[in-house]
Structure formats: C-alpha cells, structure tokens
Amino acid sequence: MLKKLAAGEYPLKTIFWGFGFVGYLFFTLVAMMSKSGAIHAVCGEGRRCASSFILLVFSSFVDMITRRGIPLAIVLHFLVGACFVCYMILVMRGLMKSSKTYEGSPFWSWSAKIAMVVLILLNLKNIL
Numbered sequence: 001m002l003k004k005l006a007a008g009e010y011p012l013k014t015i016f017w018g019f020g021f022v023g024y025l026f027f028t029l030v031a032m033m034s035k036s037g038a039i040h041a042v043c044g045e046g047r048r049c050a051s052s053f054i055l056l057v058f059s060s061f062v063d064m065i066t067r068r069g070i071p072l073a074i075v076l077h078f079l080v081g082a083c084f085v086c087y088m089i090l091v092m093r094g095l096m097k098s099s100k101t102y103e104g105s106p107f108w109s110w111s112a113k114i115a116m117v118v119l120i121l122l123n124l125k126n127i128l
Contacts, residue, residue, distance in 0.1 A: 006090045008097025015098050016112045020091050024119045027084040031127050034080045037073040081127040088120050
C-alpha cells in the first residue's frame with residue numbers, strides 16, 4: 001500500500017483526502033498527545049516551560065540525563081515526529097506523481113499540492 005502510494009498509483013483525490021488529509025489529522029492528534037506527555041515528563045507540576053518542545057529539551061537536557069535519564073515520553077514524541085516526516089514525504093511524493101497524470105483541471109492538481117504543503121507546515125509546530 002505504501003509502495004503504491006509513493007509511486008502515485010492512486011488517484012489524486014484518494015491521495016489527498018485519504019492518505020494526506022486523514023493521515024494529517026491522525027498524526028496531528030498523536031503528536032499533540034505525545035508532546036503533552038513529553039512536556040509533562042520534563043516540566044513536572046507547577047514549573048513554567050519553554051513554548052517550543054525542542055528548546056525545552058535542549059535547555060533541560062543535562063538535568064534530565066543526570067537526574068532520571070531521558071523520559072520515555074520524549075523518545076515517543078521524537079518517534080512520532082520521525083514517523084510523521086517519513087509518512088508525509090511518501091504522501092508528497094505520491095501526490096506529485098499522481099498530479100502529473102491527473103486528467104482534470106490543473107487547478108485541482110496545484111491546489112492539492114499547495115494545500116498539502118500548508119498542512120505539513122502547520123503540523124510542524126506540533127512536532128517542534
């Protein structure tokens with residue numbers, strides 16, 4: 001299935017709505033939950049945290065390692081982020097290939113590409 005997706009063998013609307021948009025919603029929910037757990041694991045209760053997860057981890061990295069090791073929630077959040085990036089690379093590759101063979105209006109082909117890039121950029125804030 002992922003091989004067929006990356007090759008762009010699905011129709012454009014299936015890649016955009018089925019794999020792209022639904023996949024985006026899934027990874028957004030999972031990334032928000034894992035980020036919440038990771039921030040809670042690092043900050044604890046009543047401590048003010050940095051707004052960016054990356055800044056938070058790097059600012060308290062030495063403290064985390066010396067006191068209690070790297071919390072599992074942080075590792076989970078980085079894995080979710082890596083999976084999101086890999087999945088969206090496959091989706092974008094398939095979307096680009098499928099849009100080349102799309103026989104409808106060029107407007108829909110370009111709109112799908114632009115919308116997917118915007119969705120990916122919007123979700124990066126949940127990962128970082």
